[in-house]
Amino acid sequence: MSETNNALHRVARGMGIVLAGTVASMFLTFLSRAIIARHFDRYQYGSFTLTMTVISIAMTVALLGLQSGLPREISRYLKDRREKVPALVSTGLAMALAASMLMVALTVSLAPDLARLLNDRYIDKTLPLAAPALPFMVLTMLLVAVSRGHGRVRENLYYRNVLPPLLFLIILVAGLLIGADFTFVFLAYVLSQALSSLLLVRESCHLGFLPGRPILDWKIARELFLFSLPLMLTGILDYVMGWTDSLMLGYYFDPDTVGLYNGAAPIARLLPLFLNSMGFLYMPIATAFFTGGDIDGLRKLYRTTTRWVFILTFPVFLFVFVFPESAISLFFGSKYTDAATALRILSAGFMFHVMMGLNGMSLIAVGEPSANLTGNLFASMANVALNIVLIPVYGIEGAAVATSVSYVTANLYRTWWLHRKTGIHPFGRNYIKVLAPGLGLAVAITAIGVNDNLLTAIPVTVAGYLVYLAAILALRTVEVEDVELLDALEARTGANLKPLKKLLARFISGG
Template sequence: MDETGKALQKVARGMGIVLAGTVISMLLTFLSRAIIARHFDRYQYGSFTLTLTVLSIAVTISLLGLQSGLPREISRNLKGKREEVPALITTGLLMAVTASLIMTAVTLYMAPHIAPLLNDRYLGETLRLAAPALPFMVMTALLVAVSRGYGRVRENLYYRNVLPPLLFLIILVTGLLTGAGFTFVFLAYVLSQVLSSALLVRESLSLGFLPRRPILDWRIARELFLFSLPLMLTGILDYVMGWTDSLMLGYYFDPDTVGLYNGAAPIARLLPLFLNSMGFLYMPIATAFFTNGDIDGLRKLYRTTTRWVFILTFPVFLFVFAFPESAINLFFGSKYTDAATALRILSAGFMFHVMMGLNGMSLIAVGEPRANMTGNIFASAANVALNVLLILVYGIEGAAVATSVSYVTANLYRTWWLHRKTGIHPFGRNYIKVLAPGLGLTVAMTAMGVRDNLLTAIPVTVAGYLVYLATILGLRTVEVEDIELLDAIESKTGVKLGPVKRLLSRFLSDE
């Protein structure tokens, strides 16, 4: 087995763990949001969404891009300058925690000024209640980034994916059952973040990731800051792309409209689930390929992961795009189904993001983080301009168009720049044979006008996906790496996959 095959197996094994954690996290988060959406009115749910949006922007600024820059630098130093790793870790943590304390103070001060801008009578109070969670969220994100630099996924699974949303759900439900009001939601959120962060600090100390005595190295701080600054700006622009719609709906309308829109937006954001899970271990491995000058290995890694991600994501997209009312009703209830058209538009934009693969992480791996930032600048400018032009005319559908266009813009730029830098792009012949039937089936099922309710939506989606799988097998899109992956799963789990491997072997690509 060549190095690319081994790398793909490692990514896939990591993806399995990260995917499990991400699925659990999303389900717990969805459950919490659904409880809040159903227990309180749409205005209050919109206010909750706006509060977390502002808080998330503050967290992104506080992280200084270190959640992406730190794992890359740890991975590099472990190979050549291992003695610098403790200083690297504690310097990065001190930088981010200091920034988070400053942003907490800024958020507390600005809360009463932000509330009238977004026409939200609750926001002044809820932001002040939620702001103390900020340093703990930053600490958790950075310690998970440290473990990622060591090639570990356990900390991400337990302390970021599972524990915070689980604790929030438990505390939230307990409070609501005892008659707690709307403001308790934010106290529950803060407490869940504090407990999760404290447990992760304890775990990191026991694993030896955190030195007992902090080391602040100004040279390392400068290097980290210069490398991570574009990543921070990219992260801020990601939030502009992802959350300007909610903020501007609050500005032009009110939290009730924001609440309606967020009956659709969280569902569309489920689509990059497999993409994000695959990416957790992708970047350190892609960096190793590039550092060793193995561009062909990097190309193979990028194309194969992109193909896997599309195939895994497609049934979710098919269900959401063809049956948007069923998807909304399943999670948030009938009072949010007016957002069905917005969900269809958003799902198209997020699926395009999935189709283009891990282009952003590939750019970081090849030392081009500024290209991500540039692409996000174009996309964010388009997002803001289109929101201004479309929201007053088309409401939540206009906001959905603005967000989708911004994701398309960012991904086109990133893919173009990656190809310009390395000659790599995702569109191999096998991938085209995977894409075309899927997109064709989506158009056909939507045009058929099948009744949009769960009793028909689920079986029709399952049948459509089976037809799709049969089609891509018939087009011979299976590659050697797919069989090698099944070998690795078989040896690791003990599950006998011989019949599956023999079946796939009959449809190996000629490429």
């Protein structure tokens, strides 16, 4: 089996673990959000969203981009400077933890000003309550990054995806059952992050990922900072693209409008679920291909993962895009269904992001993190400008348009730069044959105007996806790597996949 196919199998196996964790995390987070949205009024849910947005931005700054830079550097050091890995890990942790403490102080001090700016009567109290979670969140992210650099995914599953949202849900429900008020939500959040982080520290020590004593290497610190700085700025701009809409809705309107909009936005953010899961192990493998000079292997890895991700994501997109009211009612209840149009707009933007594949991670793998920064800069400028123009006139629909346009802009730039640097792009002949029937089907069902209720939405979505799968088989989009992947899964699980392999083999593309 070729090195490329071996790499695809490693990504797929890792994706299974990461996907399980991501699904669990999203489910638990959605459940917590739904409880908060239903238990408190829409204004308080909007205030919760604004508080978490500020905390997330502060965390992104405190991480200094190390959550992406550290795995790549560990992967490189393990090849030829293994003895320096403890210093690399210790230095990265020291940098980020120091930054997190500064961000705690800054967040608390700015809370009254943010309350006035965002027209929020709660945030000057909720931000100081939530800010102590920052060092624990940063520590968790970096220890997961360290395990990722060693090619492990289990720490991400247990200590980032599952444990924090599960503990938050348990503590939240227990508090609400005994009559806790709105501010308890944030105390529950801090406690869940602290417990998860401390358990991960214990596990990391057991695995030998942490040095026996702190080691601060200024040369390594400078290298890490210079490489990770564009990643930090890119991460900040990611949040500008993803959360400026909520912040500016708070500025122009109030948290009630933010709450309504966030009956739609979290659902749209479900769409990159498979993309993000695939990406967790993608970057170290893609880096190995690039540093080994195997551009053809990198191209095949990028195109194959992009095609898999679109096929897996399509039924979720079909449901959310065609039946937005049903999707919102299912998760957040009928009092948020006025955000249906915003959800349809957002889902189109996030699906475009999915369609373009792991272009951002590919740019990091080929040593071009600044291209991500530039793309996000253009997209963020467009986002802010469009929000200023559209929100006062169109409200949450204007915010949705601004966010979607920003994601399209960023992905077009990243894909163009990746092609310029390596000659790689996602649009092979088979991928076009995968895209066309799916997008055409979504537009056709929407144009027909099927009733938007759950009793209709679920069977139509299932039937539509089956029609789509039949269409891409008939168009012979199956590749040899797909059948080889089933061979690996069969050997790993003991399941009898011969009928499926035999079926797919009949539809393998001729080229």
